[in-house]
Amino acid sequence: MSSPDKVAVIGAGAWGTALAIQALRAGGEVSLWARDPARALAMQALRVNARHLADTPLPPELQVTADPAAAIAGAGLAILAVPTQHLGAVLAELPRLPPSIVVAKGVEAGTLRFPLEILAEARPGQPSAILSGPNFAHEVAEGLPAAAVLASADPALREAATTRLSSPNFRLYGGADPLGVQVAGAAKNVAAIAAGAAIGAGLGENARAAIVTRALAEIARLAVALGGRADTVAGLSGLGDLMLTCAGGASRNFTLGLALGQGRTAAEILGARTSVTEGAATAPALLARAARAGVDMPVCGAVTAVLEGELTVPEAVERLLGRPRKAE
Ligand SMILES: NC(=O)c1ccc[n+]([C@@H]2O[C@H](COP(=O)([O-])OP(=O)(O)OC[C@H]3O[C@@H](n4cnc5c(N)ncnc54)[C@H](O)[C@@H]3O)[C@@H](O)[C@H]2O)c1
Ligand SMILES: O=P(O)(O)OC[C@H](O)CO
Numbered sequence: 001m002s003s004p005d006k007v008a009v010i011g012a013g014a015w016g017t018a019l020a021i022q023a024l025r026a027g028g029e030v031s032l033w034a035r036d037p038a039r040a041l042a043m044q045a046l047r048v049n050a051r052h053l054a055d056t057p058l059p060p061e062l063q064v065t066a067d068p069a070a071a072i073a074g075a076g077l078a079i080l081a082v083p084t085q086h087l088g089a090v091l092a093e094l095p096r097l098p099p100s101i102v103v104a105k106g107v108e109a110g111t112l113r114f115p116l117e118i119l120a121e122a123r124p125g126q127p128s129a130i131l132s133g134p135n136f137a138h139e140v141a142e143g144l145p146a147a148a149v150l151a152s153a154d155p156a157l158r159e160a161a162t163t164r165l166s167s168p169n170f171r172l173y174g175g176a177d178p179l180g181v182q183v184a185g186a187a188k189n190v191a192a193i194a195a196g197a198a199i200g201a202g203l204g205e206n207a208r209a210a211i212v213t214r215a216l217a218e219i220a221r222l223a224v225a226l227g228g229r230a231d232t233v234a235g236l237s238g239l240g241d242l243m244l245t246c247a248g249g250a251s252r253n254f255t256l257g258l259a260l261g262q263g264r265t266a267a268e269i270l271g272a273r274t275s276v277t278e279g280a281a282t283a284p285a286l287l288a289r290a291a292r293a294g295v296d297m298p299v300c301g302a303v304t305a306v307l308e309g310e311l312t313v314p315e316a317v318e319r320l321l322g323r324p325r326k327a328e
Pocket of ligand 1: 105
């Protein structure tokens with residue numbers, strides 16, 4: 001028997017762990033699936049996710065397991081918190097899922113699929129939603145105030161999931177444009193790399209503001225071309241997350257850009273990381289998806305060229321500024 005109150009969180013990275021803590025705070029039972037049995041055991045015993053969220057203790061009621069069937073058993077809702085590039089492989093290993101909320105922000109390399117498209121192909125007919133917004137995991141885990149959009153084509157799931165996961169510190173808005181939310185969530189990671197690169201190369205705050213604003217324009221163009229809405233991009237998953245991620249702080253995408261701007265290579269920077277930087281694999285995939293839709297994305301193109309070592313940051317900026325003049 002499934003209980004609408006039990007939530008199974010699949011993926012014990014920073015965001016999955018933070019959302020598991022949030023789902024407990026909002027009430028009801030929560031299980032957290034970690035892929036690595038040794039890490040699951042350590043988390044269950046030591047009550048901390050030492051690798052991805054070391055500063056926030058796990059609530060005593062949180063069940064951590066490496067057994068997906070045990071995690072999902074009885075759950076009325078699943079949160080899929082696996083990075084975009086691994087979502088398809090993880091779904092292939094999971095038993096039948098309850099209605100599921102995907103929280104990854106990216107585009108899959110090769111297939112060019114957004115996260116809900118990966119889920120829909122793996123599980124046809126599966127009720128699904130996307131949750132996205134300006135949310136650093138450690139702040140949500142600590143219970144600091146935050147908001148996000150939970151978008152689904154299924155109004156009943158939207159209502160049930162926003163009700164189940166909301167608490168006074170975490171305000172969820174319902175959304176009916178899951179595609180627009182996914183475009184915004186994926187593309188803001190790429191824009192954050194560009195913003196970081198501008199700061200890393202010492203180009204100044206004016207350059208960062210110009211990049212973020214023009215990124216917003218190209219994200220809206222792509223969202224609309226793919227059937228999403230421009231006003232979604234002006235909301236929490238677009239403008240909101242651009243403000244957070246492009247400001248710097250704890251963003252992995254911004255700090256990747258920062259180091260690129262300082263002259264390091266993507267391979268060097270990413271090779272030293274133990275956590276995911278979604279914008280790196282997403283930039284070329286998003287660019288290809290946009291090209292397929294006939295949408296020009298100059299900021300995404302510049303980031304891709306720098307990541308692939310075709311251009312330095314100053315060369316990419318020169319190319320962006322040297323484009324033919326046009327109306328805003
Ligand atoms: N961390 C945040 O603040 C935050 C906030 C909102 C959204 N997100 C998004 O959530 C998603 C997960 O990010 P995160 O920050 O939790 O990641 P993380 O870097 O903290 O953890 C990495 C995750 O990837 C998984 N993983 C690594 N290699 C894998 C493989 N080969 N196969 C399957 N899984 C593998 C790990 O098990 C772990 O769950 C990303 O799409 C990210 O953009 C993150
Ligand atoms: O650290 P980042 O750049 O992956 O950003 C994390 C979240 O997406 C912020 O909303």
